[in-house]
Amino acid sequence: MNNKKIGKRRSNQRTHIREAIEKAGKPLTVGEIHELAKEQSSNLGIATVYRAIKLLLEEKLIKAVSLPESEIRYEPYETEHHHHFQCNDCQSVFDLPMCPISIPEGTTFPNGFRVDSHEITLYGSCPTCNAA
Numbered sequence: 001m002n003n004k005k006i007g008k009r010r011s012n013q014r015t016h017i018r019e020a021i022e023k024a025g026k027p028l029t030v031g032e033i034h035e036l037a038k039e040q041s042s043n044l045g046i047a048t049v050y051r052a053i054k055l056l057l058e059e060k061l062i063k064a065v066s067l068p069e070s071e072i073r074y075e076p077y078e079t080e081h082h083h084h085f086q087c088n089d090c091q092s093v094f095d096l097p098m099c100p101i102s103i104p105e106g107t108t109f110p111n112g113f114r115v116d117s118h119e120i121t122l123y124g125s126c127p128t129c130n131a132a
Contacts, residue, residue, distance in 0.1 A: 016040040017052040018061060026094050027065040027073035027084065067093065067121050083119065087126035094126065 020036035021028060028036070034049045053074060056062040065073040067086060073093055083096045100120060107115040 013037070013041045013044050013048055014052045014055070016044070017049055018056060021056075021062055021074055022076050024075075026092075027075040029071050029073050033074065065093070083121065085122045085124065085126070087129055088123055089125055089129035089132075092126055096122065 016037040017033060019040070020033050024032075024036065030046070030049055030053065033053070034044065034046050037049065038044045053062070056074075057064065060077050062074045063077045063079075065075055065084065067073070067084065070086065070091070070093070075095070079095070081099060083099060085094045085096050086092070087094075100122070101118070103115055103118055105115060105117060109115070
């Protein structure tokens with residue numbers, strides 16, 4: 001875990017918020033972060049989670065993940081190139097451990113479209129919902 005200070009001072013609650021994001025292995029909503037961090041800090045308020053997320057974003061310890069028709073989620077900043085899978089049934093979002101397409105940065109398409117990066121979200125059913 002990165003030991004950068006979160007904001008001007010370190011607090012146990014902010015540490016628990018950061019650890020919840022880092023250990024999840026998938027992007028989390030604010031509500032999911034709140035629930036996971038409350039397991040370590042039972043008196044944690046949602047306003048504290050929002051303030052901590054703002055500071056963690058400023059410090060580049062986490063990054064926002066925006067998916068169409070879904071609330072913003074957060075994941076550790078230093079994740080390798082990956083994409084996401086969103087379950088149509090339970091709405092959970094998961095990291096995909098690989099890139100399903102191979103388009104190198106700098107690729108140029110007809111009419112002058114140059115690729116700087118790409119982001120893909122796949123949709124379907126997760127293993128838990130498939131089994132149900």
